[in-house]
Amino acid sequence: MTSRALNRVRVSNVSNVATQIKRFELVSADGRNLPPFSPGAHVIVTMRNGEHVWRNPYSIVCSAQDQNGYVISVQRSPESRGGSVFMHTVVEKGTELEISDPVNLFPVAHTACKHILIAGGIGITPMLAMLDQFKKNNTNFELHYAVRAPDVGAYYADLATEPDVRVCVYRSDNGQRIPLADILSNQPLGTHLYVCGPERLIEWAIDVAKHEGWPDENVHWERFSTPPPGDPFTVELASTGQRIEVGEHQSALEAIEQAGIDAPYLCRGGACGQCVTKVISVDGGVLLHNDHYLTDDEKKNNSHIAICVSRTDGCCVKIDL
Amino acid sequence: MLVSGIKSRPKYSGLTPDIYAKRNLIVANGDGAAAVVDMFKKADEAFAKKSVVLLVGSVPAEAAEQLKPATIWRFPTNETAVNRLGVTLSTARMGTRVYAAGDEPLLGLVIKTAVASGVDHLSVVTEHRGGTHRRVQCVHCKGITENVSTNPVTCAHCGLALLVRDHYSRRIGAFMGVRIDAEAPGDIPRSLGEFK
Numbered sequence: 319m320t321s322r323a324l325n326r327v328r329v330s331n332v333s334n335v336a337t338q339i340k341r342f343e344l345v346s347a348d349g350r351n352l353p354p355f356s357p358g359a360h361v362i363v364t365m366r367n368g369e370h371v372w373r374n375p376y377s378i379v380c381s382a383q384d385q386n387g388y389v390i391s392v393q394r395s396p397e398s399r400g401g402s403v404f405m406h407t408v409v410e411k412g413t414e415l416e417i418s419d420p421v422n423l424f425p426v427a428h429t430a431c432k433h434i435l436i437a438g439g440i441g442i443t444p445m446l447a448m449l450d451q452f453k454k455n456n457t458n459f460e461l462h463y464a465v466r467a468p469d470v471g472a473y474y475a476d477l478a479t480e481p482d483v484r485v486c487v488y489r490s491d492n493g494q495r496i497p498l499a500d501i502l503s504n505q506p507l508g509t510h511l512y513v514c515g516p517e518r519l520i521e522w523a524i525d526v527a528k529h530e531g532w533p534d535e536n537v538h539w540e541r542f543s544t545p546p547p548g549d550p551f552t553v554e555l556a557s558t559g560q561r562i563e564v565g566e567h568q569s570a571l572e573a574i575e576q577a578g579i580d581a582p583y584l585c586r587g588g589a590c591g592q593c594v595t596k597v598i599s600v601d602g603g604v605l606l607h608n609d610h611y612l613t614d615d616e617k618k619n620n621s622h623i624a625i626c627v628s629r630t631d632g633c634c635v636k637i638d639l
Numbered sequence: 640m641l642v643s644g645i646k647s648r649p650k651y652s653g654l655t656p657d658i659y660a661k662r663n664l665i666v667a668n669g670d671g672a673a674a675v676v677d678m679f680k681k682a683d684e685a686f687a688k689k690s691v692v693l694l695v696g697s698v699p700a701e702a703a704e705q706l707k708p709a710t711i712w713r714f715p716t717n718e719t720a721v722n723r724l725g726v727t728l729s730t731a732r733m734g735t736r737v738y739a740a741g742d743e744p745l746l747g748l749v750i751k752t753a754v755a756s757g758v759d760h761l762s763v764v765t766e767h768r769g770g771t772h773r774r775v776q777c778v779h780c781k782g783i784t785e786n787v788s789t790n791p792v793t794c795a796h797c798g799l800a801l802l803v804r805d806h807y808s809r810r811i812g813a814f815m816g817v818r819i820d821a822e823a824p825g826d827i828p829r830s831l832g833e834f835k
Binding site: 429430431502503504505506507508509528529530531532533534535536 | 657659660661662728731732733734735736756757758759761762
């Protein structure tokens with residue numbers, strides 16, 4: 319399932335869509351068509367700056383019918399480890415980048431009779447391609463988009479002036495809130511809910527849906543974590559005995575790749591589970607799980623670790639790789 | 640000959656109340672009524688008040704009494720009950736939860752009906768209580784044979800001797816029956832054991 323094919327793309331246009339959020343239009347650099355994608359898909363963008371290599375997932379925001387290339391939107395993250403700052407300060411029109419094939423961990427449930435999209439801030443990005451498809455296919459949907467203020471909300475102007483009454487925007491600087499309980503309390507059987515945005519928004523939406531009697535199967539969300547910094551630690555690979563030092567601002571996966579070893583991954587954000595590796599032993603300390611994939615029991619047992627986002631408190635961990 | 644570990648073999652995890660559901664539609668036959676009574680004991684009275692129990696066949700009056708204050712609708716057969724379930728679901732809203740308790744043919748029909756109304760099959764709460772008889776579809780003539788308790792079984796439509804596999808179709812709500820003597824006509828074992 320790991321999609322390792324790399325596509326060389328060139329930035330054909332860069333524009334601002336909000337304060338600290340840029341839109342990058344990417345076209346194939348070698349004339350080959352980029353693979354088709356489905357709404358909700360993302361690509362991993364590889365950014366190289368001297369010795370530094372970052373690989374971050376970004377949702378594709380353009381129409382899935384658009385054959386010309388992909389469009390991504392990047393928010394300059396205040397806690398950035400360098401990737402989003404690189405995209406904002408170094409990447410310009412004409413820059414060439416490497417991107418993965420598209421991967422969709424947030425697909426539309428095509429059996430649904432209606433779709434409710436809930437987005438907060440930069441979480442609007444995967445919803446834009448969905449919105450395009452729903453409108454073209456005349457699918458029953460509602461989009462509710464909350465921003466802190468107009469100038470920081472990606473694509474706010476486009477969506478606030480959208481003539482389609484099924485698109486609603488909310489400004490928290492005006493005290494507006496998505497009336498989610500009201501929205502969810504009266505929907506036809508077979509409606510699906512999709513949530514993307516800050517952690518708190520996702521937790522809230524999952525909780526409201528549960529209290530409105532929605533089954534888990536109808537509630538979908540996407541959240542990518544960035545690998546949090548922490549104490550340096552050591553990873554030991556069981557197959558070769560090689561010991562790899564993971565730096566303060568590095569993830570285990572990045573350190574392993576830097577050592578020239580090809581480890582499996584897909585989303586690099588703790589969502590897909592592709593990089594989950596068996597833990598052989600933990601030398602003295604504790605594992606700090608930061609993924610959204612392993613169950614609470616699995617995290618407690620420390621039987622597995624998602625090497626893209628999780629780390630240790632400084633101790634050495636021996637993994638089955 | 641019987642292949643075990645077939646993934647499509649359904650698993651039923653037992654009835655547990657979804658206390659947040661606004662309305663519960665519960666279909667039960669035979670011993671399944673007792674499973675519903677057990678589930679009601681795990682929740683408060685408000686849960687029973689939000690519930691409609693679609694009871695199939697002759698359920699003892701005492702069992703029905705214990706289902707109060709739920710609304711009770713009675714039906715003579717599985718088919719009439721799931722037909723009513725389908726009609727009810729066609730106008731239902733999100734927050735409606737479907738449950739089924741009883742023998743496997745009923746569970747399969749309830750899941751099939753719920754899925755046709757847009758409910759995910761995993762959202763249907765099920766408990767298997769009662770016999771191990773199966774609905775079987777003949778893969779050759781496509782006819783359904785009801786209440787199969789022997790293996791092999793003679794297809795009620797085309798008369799072939801069928802090996803009943805654990806291979807299950809959720810869309811049809813039946814196990815698959817495959818001609819057992821295709822290679823050596825007439826070589827039909829007497830019994831391959833009981834269903835589990």
